[in-house]
Each structure stands twice: as C-alpha cells, then as structure tokens.
Amino acid sequence: MRRTLGRLVRIFLLYGIRMLTLLAAVSILSFVLINASPIDPVQQYILGLGTAVSPEQRAEIEAYWGVNEPPLERCLGWLSGLLQGNLGESALFRRPVADIIRERFLNSLALMLCAWLSAGIIGFVLGCVMGMNQDKWADKLLKKVCYLLSSVPTFWLGLVLLLVFSVGLKWFPIGFSSPIGVRGQDVTLWQKLHHLILPAFTLSLMSFANIALHTRQKLIDVLHSEYILFARARGERNLTILRRHGLRNILLPALTLQFTSFAELFGGSVMAENVFSYPGLGSAVSAAGLGGDVPLLLGITLFSALFVCTGNMIANLLYGIIDPRIREAEK
Amino acid sequence: MKKTNHRTKVMILTILMAGIVIFFYAFGSLIPGDAAEGNFLYAGQPPSWGHPFGTDALGRDLFIRTFKGMAISMTVGLTASALSAVIALFVGIAAAAGSKWIDAIVNWLIDLVMSIPHTVLVILISFAMGRGLKGLLIGITATHWCSLARLIRGEVLQLRSRQYVAISHKLGKSTGWILMHHLLPHLVPQFLVGLILMFPPAILHEASVSFLGFGLPPEQPAIGIILSESMRYLSAGMWWPAVLPGLVLVLLVLLIDQLGEQLKIILDPYSAQE
C-alpha cells in the first residue's frame, strides 16, 4: 500500500513537471501569437466601451495595458500576474478574467460532464456489443452508424437537433442556460437542465462513436488472444468470457481514452456552446477571439491546456493504480 | 476468376468515387462568382425546381452557393492537409532517423500542440494572423500534422530495426541512400493514405472554424458561413439553409473517407485486413 502511494507520488511529480513545462510553453506561445496579431486590443477595448475616448484617456488605457512597452516586458508582466492568480481584466465583460473563467467553467463543466459520462457509458456498451458480434449484422450496422457520426460536424448536428426539437417540436428552448428575463438566482435546477439537455446530447453524440469503435477494436484484439482461446478450451461461453476476461482487459484502455479525450471534449463544447448560445467557456473563447479580448483569450487558452493536461495526468495515475503489471512490477 | 473480380471491383469503385469527388470540385469551381448574387424578389424561398436548395434571406440561390462553397472548402482542406502531411513526413523521419534530442523535441512539440484543444488553437492562430484565409490555413495545418507524424515516426523506427537496413549500413551506404531506397518506398503508401484520411477532418475543421467566424470572410460562400448565417433564421422556421448545405458537406466527407479506405486496401493491404 505504501509502495503504491510512493509510486503514485512519483508519477504525479514526474508528470507534474512535464505539465508545468507544457503550460509554461503554452502561455509563452499564446502570448507570442497574440502579440503578432494585427488586431489592436486597445482599439477593441475602446470600441467595447461604446463611448468616445479622449486622447488622454486612450493614453491612460494604453499605459494600463502596457501596449507601448517592449513585448518581452509585457510578457513578463503578464506571466508574473499569472503567477499571482491575476489573469487581467476582460475587455468584453469588464470583469476579471479569473472570475469569468470560474463562472463559465461551472456551466461548461455541467455540459461536458453530462456528455462525457453518457458518451463514455453508451460508447463502451455499444463497443462491447459490436466486439462480441464481430462481422455479424449488429456489428456492421453499428459500425456504419459510428462512421457516419464521425463524418458529421458537431455544429451541423446541433443545428439539425435545434431545428427538430426546439423549433419543430418546441420541447427545448433555443439558447441560453436560463430563460431570458429571469434573474440568475431565480433559475431552478429544472430550467437549467432543460437548457442543458440538447447541447449535452449533441456533444455526447459526437464523442460516443470514437469510444465505441475504440472499445470494439480493443475487445476484438482481446478476443483473438491466446488466453481467450484457452478460456474457450476450458468451456467458457461468450458471456462468461466477456465477464471474466473481456471487461477486465478493456476497461483500462477505455478509461484511459476517456481521460485523454479532454481536448476533443473541450473542442466539441466550443462548437456546441456556440450553436446553442450556452454561456460556457466555449462560447466565451470564440467571443473573445472575435471581439479582440486578449486577456480573456489568453486566460481561456491557458485554462483549456490545464484542463487537457489534468485529464492526461489522471489517465497516467489510473494506469499506475489499476494495471498490476505496473503496480506490482517493483516487488 | 473470383480473385480478379474482387480486385477489379475495388479499383472501379475507387475510380468512380474519385471521379465523383473531382466532378463535385470542378462543378463548384466553374460556377462564376456572380451566379449566386442575391435577388430580393426571391428571398427566403423553400426548395423548388428552380432553386433545389431554396434561397437564403438575401435571395441568393443556396444550391449554387453550397457547391461553390464546397469547392472553396475542398481547396482549403486539400491545401491544409497536403501541407500538414508534408510537415508530418519530415518531422516523423527527422524524429526517428535523427539524433535522440531531435526525437525528444519533436515529442515535446507534439505534446504541446495536443495539449491545447484544436478549436482553441485554431482560434488563437487565426487571431494572430488577423483572421481570414491565411490564418485558417495555418491553423488547420498546425493542428493536423501530429498523428501522422507519430505514425511515420513509428514506421521509420520499425524499418530501421530491420535487417536489410542494418546490412546496408554495414555495406557503407549513406543515410541518404538508405532513406531513398529502403525507407521512402515503404513510407509512400502510408503517406498517401494518411494524406487522404487527413482530408475529411481538415474540411470539417475548416467548416467549424468558418462557422465560428474565424475563417473565410463572410462574403465568401463557404459552408461554415452559410450554416452560420442560417442560425439567424432558424427560429423563423427556415430549415433549408441549415439542413441541405450541411447534408452535402456530410456526403462529401463520407465519400472522401471511403475513397481513403479503398486506397488503403489497394496500397497497404495488410493494415486494411480485418
């Protein structure tokens, strides 16, 4: 037990260092990219104010943003702010970026978690069904459906679902995570859910095909292994084989895939949130990009990288905990 | 007899699909720019014989706009996937055939690109390039080379451990000679299949990014832009600008995907076996 813990701490530290170098690189890279942009953030900020600005005021804003300092100093300034937890102030929302990310991430998290869980479970179950029935009609049909879904762009699927369920059937509202005109604290859980279902459904439809195909392939590989041949020789039938050996051997790769798919999940949520006007990080990042809101764009980019790295870290730790070949190798 | 039948069937199917894709592309490219000009008299009409896909809110014919947009999307997708495939080829070979530190740098670079969600990275790059076509191309190229580069790296590593490569080394052949005579012939099929299979996601990405407003300028009839415009009229019940162009996009992507799979069977039979 103590050994396991020690090893986990080691994986955590090793991967943690790697993660920190990656995050540092991401922050520098995104800063350089944004610095290269011909879009003038001060101009965008002033446009956002909606009022005329005197040259003095403009100079004041420029000084605040540090536009006239050399890029290196600006970068260092931003990084040191970052280390103190200060991500700057959003030009679009006139609020600290950290606050916006916190608030919006909760919304995105609800959306992504629903999609992630349902896609993971449905994908795994369908993958097992396909793998057990390899090349039979059920497998062929489901495989076609999965390939079809992976050729459909998320946002178009969202549009079609919106047309059918919101415009046509009027089951779900069009856009926003709470009804318009209702104040934040008055929104009931049911209303929130009501706005969540369709985007979450879209997002999970987009991810489950990949998981199902992956699980199918893993299961087929396992079923063709020598230990399954031996299990058959010992009289185990299909369902026993799936229960005793199949699940045991495909669960870990499936879990790993789930945690390493955070990048696609986040990318998908950007599209889904934009189609359904869902107020999460995804709609914020595209708004920040379109509106020239540099601090918000930088903040969300960095946060999304942190999110992805966390997923990878969990996957690595899971391997250390679950796989006996790694867990017991040191004994 | 049966042997030749199967082979011929795969060949004919491949040529047929390639023909359809090229026809789509030529048809879209040959449409003159003014053919899709708006006429407010016909604004917002549902599909009819005159306008198979209906017209949009500005009275532009959606059938023409869709196919013209498809051609533009294909150009962007093809350019971006060709660029990233070439990058993947060079990076993959450099990582596997070069010294250890190149490999370490490449792996770290791939991890870096993979650690930012693609959509976010494309938004960032597009912002850096001041939006427009250039940003879109660079963004899609920058995000798509990773997996193929990893594949090629693995392939080269495997080839390098083969005996005949070791023997060539012993015989005093230069690294360049070995690369040309032993590695490239094996990598070409992988590269071609990788290139074609990269094409569909590149097109989908182009459409997604244009939909978000970071890609082509709004006056261009790209699929993403048509769909993004259709959002405004959804609640009014105008379903055709959203459904039909998207359907064409899906069909095209499916077609190219199948084309890639068929080519895989012809070029690289062992990996396609199931």
Add this chain to the structure above:
Amino acid sequence: MQPHNDTLLEIHDLSVSFRMYHHGLEQTKLQVISDLQLTVAPGEIVAVAGSSGSGKSLLASAILGILPHNAAVSGHLHYKGQELTAERQRQLRGTEIALVPQSVSYLDPLMKTGPQTDGHRRPKPVEKRSALFRRLGLPEQTAKLYPFQLSGGMARRVLVSTALLTDARLIIADEPTPGMSLDQALEALRLFREMAKAGKSVLLITHDIDLAFEFADTVAVFYAGTTVETAPASDFRIGPAALRHPYSKALWQSLPQNAFHPVEGFQPYAGDLPKGCLFAPRCPCKTTQCTTQVPPMREVRGGKVRCYHGT
C-alpha cells in the same frame, strides 16, 4: 468406419483448411491438416510429434471445437464411441477434455493465478487447488500472483494444474515442456504418467521428438498436417529398422545422438500442397504412384503407415 468401443478418442480423415485473404484482395486456401488419423485408448499416452510450424496445435483446437471461424473442418471425430458434434464438444471441453496450453500467454494477464486456475465453474475448487499447488511444489502465495510474476517453471505447473483440477478423461498437452529445467520436465511427465495410470489418456503434442520416443506409449509422426506413421514408442527406440515410413526413419537419423543428419528439403507450404503423398517431394524412394495418388493408411507390423512402400 465403425468406431471401436475400446478407444477413447478416434480421429478419422480429419482435414482443416483456412480461407485466407492474401494481399487483401486475393483469396487462397490453406490446408493445415489433411486426412489425419489418430486413435487414443484409455490410459494411454499418445505423442503427436513433428517439427515446429506443422499445424500441430490446430489439432488440439479441432478436437476441442475452438478453431477460428474461417476454418473449414471435414472428417469424423469420435469420443467414447460417439460422434463428437459441435454441441458435444461444447459440453466436454473443460470437463471431460482438458487442454494444457503452451505458455503463460494463455493465461489472462490481469487475473490472479488462484481464481484463474479455479476456472469459471462453481463451486470453486479452492481447497483442491491449494492441495494441488502444494503437491506441485508451488509456494503458498502463488495464488495471489499475476501471470507475469510467475517464473517459467511455475507458469508451466500452473498450466498443468488447470487440467488436473478437472475430472477430465482426456488431457491434451500442447508442448508442455519447453522452458522447463530437466527436473521440472521430468516431474511434469511423471504427473502425466500418473494420470495415465489412473486411467486417463494424454495426447502429447510436441516437437521434442526425443521426449516423444522416450516417454509416450504410442507415437504418431506428424508431417505437413497429417500423421504419416503411428507405431508403439518402442519401435522408435529401436531405430530405422523397426520403422515404417521414410520420414520417420529420416527423423530418427536427424537426432543428435544418432547420425545427426538433417532431413533434406522443406515441408511443403500449406497453401500449395503436393498432389499425391505429402512427403513425396523429399522422399528417396518415391515412384510415379506417390506423386499422383495419396497413399492410404495401412496396417504394417502392428503399426500404421501412410506409404506405398512402407514395410
């Protein structure tokens, strides 16, 4: 062909072939077992001996009915005088017929040895298993180890114990000794002999010709997917004079302690077998008849031989 009542397993004219997709587009047929004859009596140890890569392991799969889906099987299998249908194979495998596989890769890498040896049937034979482990000299904590933690010899004994735990009448051991030390191999073989004395039959599939000659009651020489000669092991201990088939003689000559003279040529490729006798291309005494017609299995001096010239 009437099955004998005093035999446990009788295989008659068994052929197994695979449909393969060559280069993804062209179809070829691989004939891995052709017209194989084999009889196993109760309490007998029969060795099927032949060089590696001649499809011997597939014989075990064919008896158990666990060949891959793309395999085509013809011929007759009888177990205890009854036709061995797919349904009966399903009932018998793991209960009446047990397999001892080749290597540790036949164990689920993520399942601990104890529950894995117990198998899926209930009640779990936990007591019996720990007694058996003690007898085989496996330490107490073996049950808690994963397959990758077992040494070669331990893994082998675990594999053997999976078969010993069942009440199987027929044990098919596929290459049971490689990777073992001489002592361990002898111990494993002693176990098989003990089982045979208790009335069980053992079908030993091996490429270790020495072992087959020394240890089995009957040896079947396997060549290119068929048995060319079946004879008492004592004949093989005597030498070429007592043997019937040119290949058996050549095989005997190839042993290090004999002439150490390798058999010339190669076994034919399963996708392109010769038309007549499978050994004809390499045979020193072939005639035109050999190259056009498959010789039948003949009784010669208390053994069986598939050769026109065998005496």
